Amino acid sequence: MFIGHYGLGYVVKKKAPELPLWLLFASVQLLDLVAFTFVLFGIEKASYNPSDNPFFRNQLDLPFSHSLLGAIIISLIVFIIFWIKDKKRWAWILGLCVLSHWFIDLIVHINDLPILFGKYKVGLGLWNFPYLTYAIEILFVLIGWLLVRKRNVFSYVLLFLMIASFSGMIFSDEPEIMKHNDYLRTSVVLISNGLFILLAYLSDRKLKNE
Numbered sequence: 001m002f003i004g005h006y007g008l009g010y011v012v013k014k015k016a017p018e019l020p021l022w023l024l025f026a027s028v029q030l031l032d033l034v035a036f037t038f039v040l041f042g043i044e045k046a047s048y049n050p051s052d053n054p055f056f057r058n059q060l061d062l063p064f065s066h067s068l069l070g071a072i073i074i075s076l077i078v079f080i081i082f083w084i085k086d087k088k089r090w091a092w093i094l095g096l097c098v099l100s101h102w103f104i105d106l107i108v109h110i111n112d113l114p115i116l117f118g119k120y121k122v123g124l125g126l127w128n129f130p131y132l133t134y135a136i137e138i139l140f141v142l143i144g145w146l147l148v149r150k151r152n153v154f155s156y157v158l159l160f161l162m163i164a165s166f167s168g169m170i171f172s173d174e175p176e177i178m179k180h181n182d183y184l185r186t187s188v189v190l191i192s193n194g195l196f197i198l199l200a201y202l203s204d205r206k207l208k209n210e
């Protein structure tokens with residue numbers, strides 16, 4: 001799943017408003033952020049794969065960031081960091097947000113999510129129905145966004161950019177220059193996710209100062 005994870009970030013923000021939205025966003029998407037970073041360092045792989053189905057355009061080999069065991073370890077690291085800082089409620093919430101990513105990905109991925117570092121790959125395959133997946137992701141983000149009532153200019157820009165970039169990805173093929181360059185295409189996704197988190201941070205800050 002791509003932007004759909006952020007929908008959960010919004011839902012948790014509604015239930016636990018004391019947590020900053022940017023931190024929730026970074027948590028629900030942390031496994032992807034780790035994956036993109038690992039791809040840049042050559043530890044994992046995400047290459048372009050020609051397909052009519054936009055969700056199959058990524059040939060993924062993510063044995064660490066997207067294995068169930070890897071997800072549990074990364075969630076535990078986040079849990080421990082906040083537990084030590086004596087933010088026990090945050091530790092539980094953020095740790096579970098990180099772990100949620102794997103289970104949400106499980107619904108959409110097609111047999112490329114390993115259980116144990118590269119072994120026993122699973123995926124329920126919602127990506128076989130690209131328009132349904134697209135609609136669910138958009139709906140999830142929209143519902144989450146609508147739930148969090150306090151808004152400002154950054155919230156609107158954030159929603160627009162998430163939907164626009166995701167729609168661009170679904171309804172158009174990648175530029176030729178990106179198809180052959182894993183580093184470039186990974187950097188673009190990493191930067192766009194970084195931008196979403198930055199906008200969430202700016203929105204949090206503006207609301208705090210109001």
Ligand SMILES: [Zn+2]
Nearest residue numbers: 001031032105
């Ligand atoms: Zn993922």
